[in-house]
Amino acid sequence: MISKEDWVGRRLLSNRFRDRRVFIAGDAAHLWVPYAGYGMNAGIADAINLSWLLAACVQGWADERILDAYEAERQPITEQVSHFAMDHAQKMIRARRAVPADIEAPGAEGDALRAEIGREAYELNVQQFCCGGLNFGYFYTGSPIIATDGEEPPTYSMGSFTPSTVPGCRAPHFWLADGRSLYDAFGPGYTLLRFDRQTDVSTLVQAAKSCGMPLALVDVDAAEIPPAYRHRLVLCRADQHVAWRGDRLPEDLGDLVARLRGQAVRETATA
Ligand SMILES: Cc1cc2nc3c(=O)[nH]c(=O)nc-3n(C[C@H](O)[C@H](O)[C@H](O)COP(=O)(O)OP(=O)(O)OC[C@H]3O[C@@H](n4cnc5c(N)ncnc54)[C@H](O)[C@@H]3O)c2cc1C
Helix, strand or coil: CCCCCCCCCEEECCCEECCCCECEEEEEEEEECCCCCHHHHHHHHHHHHHHHHHHHHHCCCCCCCHHHHHHHHHHHHHHHHHHHHHHHHHHHHHHHCCCCCHHHHCCCCCHHHHHHHHHHHHHHHHHHCCCCCHHCCCCCCCCCCCCCCCCCCCCCCCCCCCCCCCCCCCCCCCCHHHHHHHHHHHCCCCEECCCCCCCHHHHHHHHHHHHHCEEEEEEECEEEEECCCCEEEECCCCCEEEEEECCCCCCCCHHHHHHHHCCCCCCCCCC
């Protein structure tokens, strides 16, 4: 044995990810049984989430209350992941203990048994090692800086998800005509995807300019656009989640801009 590392299999989650000027992320905020890389993935997702919110404050275009979105968005997701990981660990433990004595039996009966054990192991491990749902399917619908529109996001499992542009979901990926990934066209703050050049977005562009809010306008030119994009306008955040969508800008643009800048966040004890 060259080296060893001790760890304790447990599920621990902090209710608070922030206390005034202190934020916690990664294992300091959430711990679960290490399966399939959810631990580091979730920590990196925390850091991405927090970093663009902090940048918004430091750059001065957002209200400090925008920082409350960090806990509102990440705490429920990591709690959910912690349950996924723990349930999965328990299923794995049960599966390991349930290897039947006649697993090596010759003949049709043994073949059927092995096929069944194989099928169960496959289903369990695809969830673990191919966790597209957990990595790409989660959404921030309870967030104070996302403009929801009444449509519920599609449910997801560890292994699968339905790409969606419901505000709060991760903007589904596609390739642009110039060969770039959609995400490479995103700006450092918000990015407005416009699927129809006739749709007037000048008031939002102007509003963003006047308050210093970074807004990149991308006129989408792509051979194949995922069917999830059903609206002419989809506003995405730096962390690739959808903040708002519609066929035209809202009548009252002030409400939307205030929400995007964190000004609609209710005062909390930590703010
Ligand atoms: C057996 C095992 C296997 C795993 N496998 C995977 C995997 O395959 N994929 C995956 O994504 N995740 C995996 N994880 C989870 C992953 O390792 C953690 O989620 C990740 O390392 C957490 O990163 P972190 O930076 O939040 O915390 P940590 O990695 O714990 O980093 C915290 C750092 O802070 C330091 N520190 C603590 N107190 C102080 C202090 N007072 N002053 C200064 N420094 C301090 C610590 O020494 C440490 O270096 C696994 C975990 C275990 C235990």
